[in-house]
Amino acid sequence: MEGLLDFLKPPVAGIQDFYILSGRALRNLFRSPHYADDIFIQMDAIGVGSLWIVILTGFFSGVVITMQMSRALEQYGATGQVGEIVAITLVRELGPVLTALLVAGRNASGIASELGSMKVTEQIDAMRALGTDPIQKLVTPRMIATCVMLPMLTIVADFVGLLGGYVIAYYTIGLTSSEYWTDAYQALEYNDIVQGLLKPFVFAFIISLVGCFYGLRTSGGTQGVGLATTKAVVVSSIWVFVVTSMLTRIFVNLH
């Protein structure tokens, strides 16, 4: 029994610490001081910095979905509806999830390694000693920046994905521009747009807070920084899939 308690104690304590960190980061939204400069720096790093990989990934996702779906739809003589499939798949699911995974790989790791390096070189202690709350200065700006930029990146990914699908639909399948875009536009309902924007917003909390959480828990020098980075990417990616399943379930029921 004691062995089981010892086994369970670290993960339970970890979850508790994560909730405490999240609570403090959210509470700081309503407390001074606010570090606007840090928010803009992080928005640039997370948003502008991730723009090109999001554009490339989004475009080729649209290309691949269109090629795969057109083959499947051909069996039913419905290749004309490929725009609808691409729009629904991208806006509801693939746009938010792929963008979140890219940002998790690029920014959760970046956040964890930056904060982890600060932790092992005593910069976090120095910050506290100099009268600054590290959660207010480091965590809250990253959380705000990710929550603003991830939905925007997702909109970009959705759009270039549709564009990628259009390129294939027009040049390979032979659909007209109006056939593709009208079909894609009409397929989208209010429910799709809401879940397509709500998901990246929730993923943004997960990615930023998990990155900060593992960064601030780093111990054991440079090896610890590497470990924190890996954990941040793995855990945030898994949670993106878990949460998208839960949200999809809710929205499918609402429909």
Place this chain on the structure above:
Amino acid sequence: MTSAASSTAGIESLLRFETVSLRFDETVALDSVSFEMGPGETRVVLGAAGSGKTTLLKVAIGLIRPDSGRVYLFGQDITGLKENQLFDIRSKVGVLFQEGGLFDSITVAENVAYPLLNGHTHNVPLDQVETKVRDALRFVELEQTVEQFPAELSGGMRRRVGIARAVVSEPPLVLYDSPTAGLDPITATTIMALIAKERDSQDIANLIVTQRYQDGQLMANFRYNRNSGHLEPASSNEGAEGNGPDPARTVFLVMKEGRVVFEGTQHELEASQDAYVQKFVPKY
């Protein structure tokens, strides 16, 4: 009276530990540690690696909470204070961390200005910040590094910038965590000379955690003469204007496995028969 001295007027004890104990899992970090230091006093904490010196320093300003016992900073019990309640009291303490603890994403000047711009109790007008930063960097003879980033500096220079940041707000108490660790003997002596100079210029109290006996020896036996602008043996300038505290006010504290095993003056340390304590005193 200097600002450091005036801010501690009427306070008998700057820092007091009362039977403070702390464990990290199975490791004892601090074991019933008690001591008290007053204004203008220099306290040199000696001990082997892992003896609890750095932990003691972090507990002193509430960065780590003890499991039991009480810590009083400027007469206030900080043991049960919340993090945001500690910010005010911490801003009255300068700290030099082992590797300098400089923020590597901002320049040297921004690092040194940080306590003035972000401190909770320092209301320094913006137009005076630059002057104070330049003065602090001139004090550590690194005025030319203003626009550089910490990563561009050598280990000794980073330590000196750390000292500038620790003293820029003229706190009455400064804590130094292994200020000479990993430095060559010449740079180490330069660093200690700066610490002694700061102590005697501002009449501030120092808590210095170190593995080197020579660091404490310099603090106990040398004083900065404001008239000549040099460090001089303490006995040669007694009575001179602007002398620092009495050398007897340099108190040594030796730690072993989280316990304080010695507390006393340099002479008492050198006369100690304890085998562990004797390891820190060089035999000539």
